[in-house]
Amino acid sequence: MKIKQLSIVIFTLFLFSCEGGFDKSLISNTEKLISPNGEYTLCSYHVASPMAFGSGLSVINIFKSDEKFDFTDRDILRFGKALPFWIKWKDNKTLTVKCLMAGDGLQKHQPYKTDVIAWKEWIFEVEYYSMYSSGATGYFSFEDYSIDKNKIKFKSKSDSLVFNKDEVQFSLDSNHIYVKEFKTVGFNNKLGLSFSHYDLTAKGSFNQKFIQGEQPFVRIKP
CATH class of the missing domain: 2.60.40 (Immunoglobulin-like)
Incomplete structure (x- = not known):
């Protein structure tokens, strides 16, 4: 588990220290979710690790719906080692996200942790769960x-x-x-x-x- 967490840290440092966009060949599992008023589109996707080890990261980005999506853009939102598995627009500026935390084990309550993340002009209400x-x-x-x-x-x-x-x-x-x-x-x-x-x-x-x-x-x- 420590090796996996270390690989995530190394990959993250690599991810945000490089200039330019992602290599498009690293992008997969691309999905979109349009905001209630149709003005914005949230994109969820996976960025694979360019190294021999590591499993990559699940990230999201939000674009204007009338603009071309740029999945190679490094200005993205990630949830650390957590994997978002459920995302809904609460309104045009607020989203609710359920994330699965890796390696934290079973807990007395689910969700066992909550957080509020402000990213650009949006608010993300995040719930963290562990997997059985x-x-x-x-x-x-x-x-x-x-x-x-x-x-x-x-x-x-x-x-x-x-x-x-x-x-x-x-x-x-x-x-x-x-x-x-x-x-x-x-x-x-x-x-x-x-x-x-x-x-x-x-x-x-x-x-x-x-x-x-x-x-x-x-x-x-x-």
């Missing part, structure tokens, strides 16, 4: 869907998947809906988050507007 487990991706084809209060259901002819709105982050890509589900679980009187991942495929075309109220990310090319 993470499962493999499940695949599901759906033909219909419905929303009932705090639940979203995806249905096939023989089965269904039901998610609580406050326990998922959605990402959209063509006719796919990627779901990151997280639940609080306990072990030995301590708590952590258990993650499940789903790749939902629509049979035929579907109107993505039904899920827009949940502020889904949209996957884009860097």
